[in-house]
Amino acid sequence: MDVGRRIEAVLDVAVSHAEAPGAPPLLAEAIRYSVFPGGHRIRPRLCLAVARACGDDDPAASDAAAAAIELLHCASLVHDDLPCFDDAPMRRQKPSVHAAFGVPLAVLTGDALIVAAFETLARGAARSPGRLAALVGLVARAVGSPSGIVAGQAWESEPHVDLVEYQQAKTGALFAAATVAGAAAAGAAPLPWRLLGECLGEAYQVADDLRDVACRQEEIGKPAGRDATLGRPNAAALLGMGGALERLRRLTREAVEVIPDCSGQAVMRAEIEAQTRLFLPASLREAA
């Protein structure tokens, strides 16, 4: 099966469990709304690419890892868009979850997605119970405190922000989880894959900063110029467009260089190069 269809299929199964009979109808609707249609599914694609590079000997475990990471990404979007954080009216070309369903259901949708991510891991790793503890631990570390995406968001509530911790936690952590969980799902040592995820996470953050500064709302599916409005650090604002594009090129080269030795290394290189091109919208791809 094509990898894009494989990801949509496992996400559909995960969401179906949350919609089972007895679920409050609006919550079930909001959960599906927050997951479909998705963006580029960059993190689960990365997770599955690493699993394949490591042999992918238990596809159900790899699928579960990829789905869990995307569900957690969706959860973070729903909560970050809340009025108490970014107050974002739009996401993925449609009203954000709180704009469509109200704040209470948006809080609960994020909560339910976090829980569904771990439930998906438990269900998918049933045939490899020895890998489940590593998967739950690696994924949880990427999301919680001290250094996951929740901690990254919490830095915005601190009077003094540690910028390195902030960006690494807010974006890097889930990319790093995508690579290490992909390896762990395939029974490989996860740690050698962390650096690749961290490079790609940083590259994605720079690309996101470029989009925020240089693109119109219609192209990126959410309001542009939010970092300036919210007073958040932005690489394109700090380094200029040229400097930020150069940094993105350097991080992409680094990512390709740090791919660990593995049977699928050449395929992996091509895949990383293709995926990083998707980080930027069409209007910026030429310049990169």
Add this chain to the structure above:
Amino acid sequence: MDVGRRIEAVLDVAVSHAEAPGAPPLLAEAIRYSVFPGGHRIRPRLCLAVARACGDDDPAASDAAAAAIELLHCASLVHDDLPCFDDAPMRRQKPSVHAAFGVPLAVLTGDALIVAAFETLARGAARSPGRLAALVGLVARAVGSPSGIVAGQAWESEPHVDLVEYQQAKTGALFAAATVAGAAAAGAAPLPWRLLGECLGEAYQVADDLRDVACRQEEIGKPAGRDATLGRPNAAALLGMGGALERLRRLTREAVEVIPDCSGQAVMRAEIEAQTRLFLPASLREAA
């Protein structure tokens, strides 16, 4: 070690991981604030009581199950107290988390506690990987959609509420998880223990309704009379004080009767009777 001290110790370890170097200081403070000092720790006590009744052959797994359930209970209190739900200013005799730390950190504290619960399970069940999938699945089911505490809270956003689903999900689910997870942590079949948890969850809900109607704020550590204010169903309002107390007595008797056959059955009976007495504050205990 005394069971109360054992529970505080495992919760302290779980919270310490979330406070590790690199954590945003206010988030770390809010996480600890939301877990300590606790209430009666009824759910983790129940979980450990069932684990003991089933042999408790891997105390680290039982501890992890008990801690995970209490962390999830704390998460639900933090999110339920938010202005968009109950808007509760007080909890456990002190300002609620959003009152003390603001809404953004309260949302993130709840998120971090949910993640910490699953991380605690993964860490604690390292010696019994075969039990981890069951534990994660049982605990996740008690919290997420379709029938966990998040779904219970979501029923309050529906135009038509299914009262049975609502109360079972909002209170019963986590009590049921406490019993089944205690059994699973000890390597026993979890399902026979579900009915005990459900009975106790329903009994606790009736007791909570009685407290809400009959007690002053100082005695229960949170505002009284909230159900009437928020238009929520309340057994004491529906059945009268006498009717609700009679229902509580009946549910407590039922709970003792449905304890499955096990080596520690007699101890378990005494423990259930002692614990259910704690459901009511002193001023109502005489009447019960």
